[in-house]
Every structure is written in structure tokens, then in C-alpha cells.
Amino acid sequence: MNAFLGPLDSIGRVPPRQQTRVAAFLISAHGALARQLVFALPQQMKAGWQTELNAQFYRESEIVSLLLRTTSWVVDPELLMLAASWEAAWLPKPVNGPSDRLLASTIDLAALGHAVHGAIRPAALLPDKALAEDPFVMALRRIEFESGRMIQAQILFLKGQDLLPHRDAVNTAVGERHRQVRALWDTMLRGVGVERETAG
Amino acid sequence: MPFLAVGSYRIRYELEGPDDRPAYVLVNGLTQYAELWAGYRTALVARGFRVATFDMLGQGESDKPGLFITQDDQVTALGLLIDQLGKGPVFLGGISFGGLIALRYAIAHPGRLAGLVVMSAFAEMSPQLLLIGNALRTALILGGVSYLQDLLLPMNVSDAWLKPLLGNLEAVKRQGWLTNDVYALQNLMESFLDFKPLTPQLASIGVPTLILNGEFDFLTPRSLHETLRLHIPDSALVIIPRAYHAFTLEKPALTADLLANFAENVLAGKWRGEKSVWIAPEEAGGALFPFPPDQDHLRAIPRTTVPT
Numbered sequence: 031m032n033a034f035l036g037p038l039d040s041i042g043r044v045p046p047r048q049q050t051r052v053a054a055f056l057i058s059a060h061g062a063l064a065r066q067l068v069f070a071l072p073q074q075m076k077a078g079w080q081t082e083l084n085a086q087f088y089r090e091s092e093i094v095s096l097l098l099r100t101t102s103w104v105v106d107p108e109l110l111m112l113a114a115s116w117e118a119a120w121l122p123k124p125v126n127g128p129s130d131r132l133l134a135s136t137i138d139l140a141a142l143g144h145a146v147h148g149a150i151r152p153a154a155l156l157p158d159k160a161l162a163e164d165p166f167v168m169a170l171r172r173i174e175f176e177s178g179r180m181i182q183a184q185i186l187f188l189k190g191q192d193l194l195p196h197r198d199a200v201n202t203a204v205g206e207r208h209r210q211v212r213a214l215w216d217t218m219l220r221g222v223g224v225e226r227e228t229a230g
Numbered sequence: 231m232p233f234l235a236v237g238s239y240r241i242r243y244e245l246e247g248p249d250d251r252p253a254y255v256l257v258n259g260l261t262q263y264a265e266l267w268a269g270y271r272t273a274l275v276a277r278g279f280r281v282a283t284f285d286m287l288g289q290g291e292s293d294k295p296g297l298f299i300t301q302d303d304q305v306t307a308l309g310l311l312i313d314q315l316g317k318g319p320v321f322l323g324g325i326s327f328g329g330l331i332a333l334r335y336a337i338a339h340p341g342r343l344a345g346l347v348v349m350s351a352f353a354e355m356s357p358q359l360l361l362i363g364n365a366l367r368t369a370l371i372l373g374g375v376s377y378l379q380d381l382l383l384p385m386n387v388s389d390a391w392l393k394p395l396l397g398n399l400e401a402v403k404r405q406g407w408l409t410n411d412v413y414a415l416q417n418l419m420e421s422f423l424d425f426k427p428l429t430p431q432l433a434s435i436g437v438p439t440l441i442l443n444g445e446f447d448f449l450t451p452r453s454l455h456e457t458l459r460l461h462i463p464d465s466a467l468v469i470i471p472r473a474y475h476a477f478t479l480e481k482p483a484l485t486a487d488l489l490a491n492f493a494e495n496v497l498a499g500k501w502r503g504e505k506s507v508w509i510a511p512e513e514a515g516g517a518l519f520p521f522p523p524d525q526d527h528l529r530a531i532p533r534t535t536v537p538t
Contacts, residue, residue, distance in 0.1 A: 144413070178374045189298070201297060213424075
């Protein structure tokens with residue numbers, strides 16, 4: 031096991047099998063967020079932070095598109111099972127607490143977004159010798175950078191005054207989604223020989 | 231790797247040195263992690279101390295709560311770590327954000343410490359510090375950890391330290407970048423949103439207190455340390471020559487020596503704070519010398535003080 035992706039090839043590219051698994055996971059997670067955002071975006075926005083969701087929808091879609099085009103794909107039969115388990119994990123789980131079902135679902139979506147953008151750091155998997163100009167390397171860096179921006183919509187919403195009465199439910203939802211996403215990410219990485227140091 | 235349970239979270243800590251020795255507990259700055267104290271562990275253990283270092287909530291290998299971390303949570307975690315050290319004398323040192331947490335602990339637990347060292351710290355948010363803090367938070371949000379590091383590095387250390395590293399800055403930044411997560415750092419920064427000045431409570435710190443301030447620290451300048459000196463009864467302010475905000479990184483041998491000397495003096499009953507002002511030596515092993523009493527230590531331009 032290694033803490034980073036690799037071993038890199040002679041010019042510093044990530045092995046295609048690792049690229050395939052990592053990209054498939056990220057496409058699954060960011061694709062799920064994009065799909066759920068389509069339904070969560072209101073026709074008429076009522077709060078400022080909702081404008082961020084519109085931007086997030088397009089950025090999530092961009093990440094999917096980017097990975098489809100930058101990854102050196104290889105056939106990976108295990109992905110069928112893995113992708114099914116990932117997709118099942120992203121399904122909406124309205125949080126307990128708020129009686130408003132729409133609000134409960136939105137909190138869950140934001141918690142999932144917080145976890146995907148906060149707990150997954152794909153660029154931190156790159157060894158320092160990774161080829162900076164390689165499209166896949168650049169894509170991972172871009173995804174991590176954009177995640178730091180996109181998480182702001184979730185932070186604004188989840189820490190906002192409107193959710194003060196539901197703070198415990200919100201905290202629990204975010205904690206659970208973080209644990210879930212980290213566990214899936216770490217398991218996927220172990221499957222391609224990467225053992226991330228765990229920080230909760 | 232030992233962990234301490236703080237509610238539902240885990241704090242990663244490290245203890246080094248015999249458990250019958252006086253303890254030093256060192257608290258990280260905002261973007262730091264416990265391993266940055268490795269040299270201090272070695273130096274202080276060699277001087278006969280037991281040393282505890284840890285990652286605060288949201289830092290390094292400790293848990294990183296998703297949304298909310300209060301400074302009280304950090305004080306609670308620090309308290310649990312100190313409780314692990316038994317009944318012997320405990321010296322507590324913290325830098326910057328860690329200095330603030332150390333101050334809060336000392337205020338909340340007046341009888342527990344044998345001595346306190348606050349470095350590059352503050353009890354008030356001056357307008358400059360408030361605006362710099364807001365700008366750093368915006369930098370983190372817009373540019374990520376790497377951009378925050380780019381801003382902090384030139385504020386924190388000297389040209390002399392940076393010059394030989396200029397061609398290799400990415401390597402210097404890498405461990406900090408790997409260790410810090412945007413949302414966790416943001417939570418630490420946002421723990422200041424409801425900040426109230428500690429100044430009215432400083433007088434309750436009854437323990438010997440060493441205040442260390444870099445000569446050229448413009449992130450937390452002399453005036454902020456002066457507030458600490460004037461309000462903490464048994465304090466002394468020591469100015470570190472040619473140092474900036476992060477002198478614990480830039481001058482570890484000197485700083486570890488100052489920490490050890492302070493604790494040894496306290497334990498030997500030789501400490502006299504008296505709200506005095508001193509200048510540290512350039513290198514470890516040298517003696518402190520008093521700031522010239524007829525000069526104003528708050529000014530860069532030599533200016534004779536008028537006795538009051």
C-alpha cells in the first residue's frame with residue numbers, strides 16, 4: 031500500500047487502472063450531486079445562497095465531462111458492482127428532525143455535497159513527481175480546487191440562521207455523510223493500492 | 231498513534247519524556263500540526279520535561295467536525311489532554327491561535343498551570359487583525375489552502391528564512407497543504423465570528439506568564455502583546471530579535487531554550503514577571519537583557535519615554 035497514487039510511469043502519469051477507478055468514483059459522486067441539484071433548484075430563488083446552487087449544478091456537470099475526457103480508461107469489470115454500491119449510497123436520505131420533507135431532503139443533499147467536496151481530496155493523492163501537464167493530473171487538481179469553492183454553498187446553507195432550530199439534525203447529517211463518503215473513498219482507494227492516512 | 235476522546239470526536243496527541251517530570255503542553259497555530267513541534271519535543275525532553283503536543287479539532291490527524299467548532303471546544307480538548315498528565319506541574323505554551331486557546335484555558339482553570347507561555351498571541355481583535363483575518367478567510371474560500379499559505383508565508387517568516395527556499399516553496403508548503411482541509415480551516419477561522427475580547431479576564435491569570443513577540447511581527451504586533459503584558463499580573467514580555475509571527479518555526483532552538491529557561495526559573499522560585507520588558511538573545515544559550523528603560527518598546531523609531 032502507498033499513500034499516493036502510483037507508481038507513476040516514466041514521465042509521471044498515473045496508472046490507467048487507478049485513473050479508471052478514481053474517475054469512476056468521482057463521476058458517480060459528482061454526477062449524483064448534479065442530478066439531485068436539478069430537482070433541488072427552485073424555479074424562483076428565495077435566498078441568496080440558492081444562486082450558488084445554480085453555479086454548482088454546472089460545475090458538477092463540468093467535473094463529469096472533464097473526467098470523461100481526461101481519464102485513460104481501461105476495462106474494469108469490478109466497476110459494475112462498485113458503481114452500483116456507490117450509486118445506492120448517494121440516494122437521498124431525508125434527515126430526521128424537520129417536519130418539512132423538502133427541507134429534510136435539502137439538508138441531506140447539502141450534507142452529501144459538503145462531504146463530497148470536503149472529505150474527498152483527489153489532488154492530495156498525487157505524488158509530488160506527478161506530471162503537472164498531464165490532463166488527468168490537471169483534472170484532479172481542478173476538481174479539488176473547485177470543490178473548495180463549491181462547498182461554500184453548502185456551508186452557507188447548513189450554517190445559516192434558517193437551520194438554527196435544526197442544528198443537531200444538521201450536524202448529525204453532515205457527520206454521517208462524511209463518514210459514509212470517506213469510507214467509500216478509502217475502500218475504493220485500497221482497491222487500487224492506496225492507503226490514505228485517516229483523519230476523521 | 232494515541233487518540234483522546236472529546237465527546238464524539240478524537241484528538242490525536244503525542245507524549246514524550248518520563249511521566250514524573252514537569253510537563254510542557256504546546257498548542258499549534260491555526261494552520262499548523264503537531265509534528266511541527268518535533269524539535270521542541272527533543273529539546274525540552276533533553277532539558278528534563280515531559281512534552282505533550284496535539285492536533286486541535288479540525289487540524290492534522292484529529293477529527294475535523296464538518297460545520298461547527300467553538301473555541302470552547304478547543305479548550306475542553308486541551309483540558310482533557312492536560313488531565314492525562316497527572317498532578318505534576320504543567321507549563322502551557324501556544325502560538326497565535328494556539329496562544330489564544332492557551333489564554334482561554336489559563337482563564338478557565340486558574341489553579342492548574344505552573345506557568346503560561348503565549349507567543350504571537352492576542353486578547354483583542356484590533357481593526358487590522360480583524361481585517362487581515364477576514365481577508366485570509368476570503369483567500370481560503372477563493373483560492374484554497376495553497377493560496378492561504380502563499381499569503382501567510384511572507385507574513386510569518388523573515389527574508390533570511392525564505393531566500394534559500396524560494397526555488398522550492400511548493401515542497402515547503404506541501405505537508406501543510408496535505409494536512410489542512412479547506413472546510414476544517416474555515417471552521418477554525420469562523421470560530422472567531424463571535425469573538426469577545428479576553429482583556430477583562432486577563433487579570434485572573436495568576437500564574438507566571440511569559441509573553442513572546444517577534445520584533446517584526448506585523449500580523450500580531452507589539453501593541454497586542456502589550457495588552458497582555460499590562461493586564462496579566464505576573465507577566466514579562468520578551469521581544470525576539472529579527473523574528474516575525476511564526477518564530478517557533480524559524481527560531482526553534484532559541485524558542486525552546488526560552489521555554490525551558492522560563493519553566494526552570496519558575497520551578498526554582500526565581501521567576502519575577504513584574505510586567506517587565508526584555509530582549510531575547512540572537513541565539514539559544516544567550517541571556518535576556520532588559521529593554522532600555524528610557525526607550526519606548528512600542529515604537530520602531532528610538533524614542534525616549536516620559537516617566538509617568
